[in-house]
Amino acid sequence: MNAYKCDYIGVIRTPFTDLQGMPIQPCGAREVTGEVVINPELQEGLKDLDGFSHIYLIYHLHKAAQKKLTVVPFMDTVPRGVFATRSPVRPSHLGLSIVELLSVEENRIKVRGVDILDGTPLLDIKPYIHAFDCPENASSGWMTADRKEVEDKRSDQRFIEKSEL
Amino acid sequence: MNAYKCDYIGVIRTPFTDLQGMPIQPCGAREVTGEVVINPELQEGLKDLDGFSHIYLIYHLHKAAQKKLTVVPFMDTVPRGVFATRSPVRPSHLGLSIVELLSVEENRIKVRGVDILDGTPLLDIKPYIHAFDCPENASSGWMTADRKEVEDKRSDQRFIEKSEL
Numbered sequence: 001m002n003a004y005k006c007d008y009i010g011v012i013r014t015p016f017t018d019l020q021g022m023p024i025q026p027c028g029a030r031e032v033t034g035e036v037v038i039n040p041e042l043q044e045g046l047k048d049l050d051g052f053s054h055i056y057l058i059y060h061l062h063k064a065a066q067k068k069l070t071v072v073p074f075m076d077t078v079p080r081g082v083f084a085t086r087s088p089v090r091p092s093h094l095g096l097s098i099v100e101l102l103s104v105e106e107n108r109i110k111v112r113g114v115d116i117l118d119g120t121p122l123l124d125i126k127p128y129i130h131a132f133d134c135p136e137n138a139s140s141g142w143m144t145a146d147r148k149e150v151e152d153k154r155s156d157q158r159f160i161e162k163s164e165l
Numbered sequence: 166m167n168a169y170k171c172d173y174i175g176v177i178r179t180p181f182t183d184l185q186g187m188p189i190q191p192c193g194a195r196e197v198t199g200e201v202v203i204n205p206e207l208q209e210g211l212k213d214l215d216g217f218s219h220i221y222l223i224y225h226l227h228k229a230a231q232k233k234l235t236v237v238p239f240m241d242t243v244p245r246g247v248f249a250t251r252s253p254v255r256p257s258h259l260g261l262s263i264v265e266l267l268s269v270e271e272n273r274i275k276v277r278g279v280d281i282l283d284g285t286p287l288l289d290i291k292p293y294i295h296a297f298d299c300p301e302n303a304s305s306g307w308m309t310a311d312r313k314e315v316e317d318k319r320s321d322q323r324f325i326e327k328s329e330l
Contacts, residue, residue, distance in 0.1 A: 004225040004286065005170045006257055038248075042256060045234040047246030051306025058223065058259055060169045069210040081212030083203075083290040086297075091207060092171055092289035094223055096261070098300060121169065124257035125248040127306060132251075134299040135263060141216025141292060 010038040010107075010122040012059060014114045019063060022155045023115045033102065034114035036122060043107040046125075050104040054128035055111070059095045060121045064088035074153055080142060095120070098128055175203040175272075175287040177224060179279045184228060187320045188280045198267065199279035201287060208272040211290075215269040219293035220276070224260045225286045229253035239318055245307060260285070263293055 014034035016022045023029035036057065038046060049055065066089045072078065073085040082090045095116065102110040109125075179199035181187045188194035201222065203211060214220065231254045237243065238250040247255045260281065267275040274290075 001173075001286075003170050003172045004227075004258075004288065005168050006259065007168045008166075009256055042234060045247040045256070046249070047235070048249035048307055049246055051304075052249065053302070053304040054300045056261065058257070058261065060171075062169075069207060070212070081214055082210040084211070084213035084217065084292050086291060086294075090289060090291075091174055091210070092223070093169075094171065094289045096221065096223065096289075096291060098298060100300070121166075123169065124255060124259045126251060126255075126261060127249055128300065128303055129251075129305045130303045131305070133263060134303075135219045135265070135293065137218070138293055138295045138299075139216075139218040140294045140296070142213055 006123050008039075008060070008121040008123065009042055009125075010036060012036055012057065012114070012116050012118070012120040012122055014116050014118045016116065017118050019117060019155060022117065023153070029115045030113050032114050033110060033112050034116065036109040036111055036125070038107040038109070038122075040107050046104055046107070046109065049109070049125070049127065050101065052101055052127040054098050055101050055109075056126040056128055057095075057097050057099060057116070057122060058124040058126070059116065060123060061088040061093045061095045062121055063117055064093050067091050067093070074155060076142060078142070084141060094123070171288050173204075173225070173286040173288065174207055174290070175201060177201055177222065177279070177281050177283070177285040177287055179281050179283045181281065182283050184282060184320060187282065188318070194280045195278050197279050198275060198277045199281065201274040201276055201290070203272045203274070203287075205272050211269055211272070211274065214274070214290070214292065215266065217266055217292040219263050220266050220274075221291040221293055222260075222262050222264060222281070222287060223289040223291070224281065225288060226253040226258045226260045227286055228282055229258050232256050232258070239320060241307060243307070249306060259288070
């Protein structure tokens with residue numbers, strides 16, 4: 001086997017219906033709310049999630065038509081290896097965001113800080129656990145932009161194939 | 166489409182050949198080194214990765230035969246919704262670890278802090294970027310164990326089907 005067929009567990013609803021002009025990371029969409037809608041038969045798995053302030057969403061970047069090994073990231077002017085970036089044109093087309101959890105009601109999770117396209121298929125939800133997930137003394141290579149720059153940055157056409165829009 | 170077929174990009178090599186007795190999170194395997202071996206045709210995508218101190222690995226929990234919606238996590242005695250845990254029996258069978266990057270040489274990445282089974286198929290690598298990935302004031306619901314407890318905890322049989330071993 002050289003691939004894994006992963007079932008969708010739900011869909012992500014956000015105000016972003018167009019890739020262009022989207023925030024490029026959750027911290028650039030801090031006030032943007034959205035809804036994660038889980039398939040009803042999986043609702044039982046959401047129990048206890050509402051105790052966490054933040055969750056990971058792993059999703060399929062289903063509008064990223066291209067796969068590239070070298071990209072110029074939104075926060076840079078220099079070509080970089082795609083695995084050293086968060087670019088959607090990565091070979092896996094997997095997206096990862098940490099969003100703030102506002103509430104859980106039946107099979108719907110209200111979240112804030114979504115940098116995700118409306119209609120994006122969801123693959124997994126995991127709780128953000130500070131003790132596991134925030135390594136001490138981390139350094140961030142080429143990515144020297146401060147949080148303010150990332151918050152203000154918006155996506156453009158570079159990762160979009162027009163035929164996909 | 167209700168599933169996504171995601172190509173493997175490589176394999177994760179670790180000292181853990183048996184699920185039983187494994188650390189349950191990277192912080193419990195802080196001194197354990199391993200190697201991430203990328204398919205040679207994707208090596209170009211690793212450029213610039215060595216500037217980052219930590220990376221995310223997203224992988225297929227290929228030995229987690231079961232899918233459950235309610236589990237008793239390693240760090241708890243109470244049944245929890247699976248999406249409020251890091252349990253491998255989650256519907257997606259997707260794993261996520263933050264590991265320390267030691268070096269990149271050709272298509273091989275030396276890492277430290279691997280809580281992953283040897284031979285695990287890799288789906289994606291992303292850089293850990295503190296400005297995106299460490300939300301302020303995060304709270305962790307039922308997960309009240311401190312880092313020391315997590316470091317000391319080892320997995321047992323609860324997520325293993327014997328037929329898979």
